[in-house]
Amino acid sequence: MLLQNRIMLTVMAIALMASLYLIFIVVPTDVNLGVSQRIFYIHVPLAVLSLIPPLIVFTTSAMYLSSKASKWDRIAHSSVEVGLLFTTLALITGSIWARPTWGVWWTWDPVLTTFLMLWLVYLGYLLIRSYSTDPDRRARFSAIVGILGSVNALAVYLASELWRTIHPGKVIGPAAEENALDPSIQLGILVSFIAIFLLFAYSIIFRARLHATVDQIASLRSQLDDLSHDTNH
């Protein structure tokens, strides 16, 4: 396990360094968007990967409700934590890019609205966990919030796509890079994507393991309490 961890961390660190080198040294400055376009190499992978946690949360929450196996709850919880981090970073990096390009920090585009909504759902999920005292109830309630929240994020996207077409959503997608001819740009995107994906996957695995350890300690502690209670009598 330790060796596996070290290999994963080393690969991730190398990929992150390589992507930073490509973004700041190798990749040419965009003719139209200028230096601000460099944030895309971070923003796009963050935003795309933010869409994976809802799928994981929906599946694992449904698995938890049907099987009551705590591992599904731990995976859902970890995905929400990482999802919240990635969504926050995607919103911040997107905003930093939007200000010089669109002239505003925020616009009510379907994609942006969906991300803000996802962010709220993740916060709600973590809040209901922290406010529920009973562990079984905590897992059940958060699974319910996870399922409805994931479905809702999709509904918000569809709703705002149907009713609020201020401008094409593809503008903030990877469409800007598709026109670029420079192969170093394509390499930059690819390496950033791999690096940030490794960070994403590793964070979820690491958090899920950590939650498993915390649960194990709690159960050992309660066993110890029971034992000392028995000896006292």
Added chain:
Amino acid sequence: MKTYFTQILTISGKDIRLEIRTRQMAVSVIVIIVALLVVANLAIPNTTTTTTVYSTTATVVWLCMLIASFLVVMRSFIIEHDQIGFQGLTMCPVPRDAIYLGKVISNLVFLLAIESVLFPLSSILFNIPLLTLTIVAITVPATLGIAGAGTLFAAMSVNTKAREILLPVLFFPAVIPIILAAIDATQRALQGTTGSALWQDIGVLAVLSIAITTTSAILFTFAMDE
């Protein structure tokens, strides 16, 4: 099947009877709504075009409903929780989804009653035609979805440490799609849009509300599985 419907109606009837006898919720919600409309009048200046007035008023009316629905659904479970009625309900030999549907129906009745005050009042105060059949066709499915999601989240948050704080955090984002759809359909209806474009909006709203209520009914049985 007949027993199932009787169970649902008994549960909703109990809540409605309680409210008719005490009138606690109706009075406070109406006071809050009037106060909100007074504040909102600053957002709707007389000089702007009718289109702006329509779109702003539609938003104001649905924002009022969002806040009113929060109070209604929270109240419907707080009274149960505080008077240990909920324990009695869960011990009743009725399916969990009958409890859920009973609560949804009583909350739906309360919300429709509030709307029957809010809509005429807004029509008078802001001089807009809110009392039409099209608006009713928008309001009923939207209110069902709000009551459906609200009932599930209120049942859950009442069983936690910080119920008043937690409910809006869970409930408001959950009903955002319905509120957005309702505002948009109301704006279109006020602007005189008719035919397939408007009915498509109402259709989407109905599908969304039924989907949320059905999912919530299934999830409610898990939430109360103790």
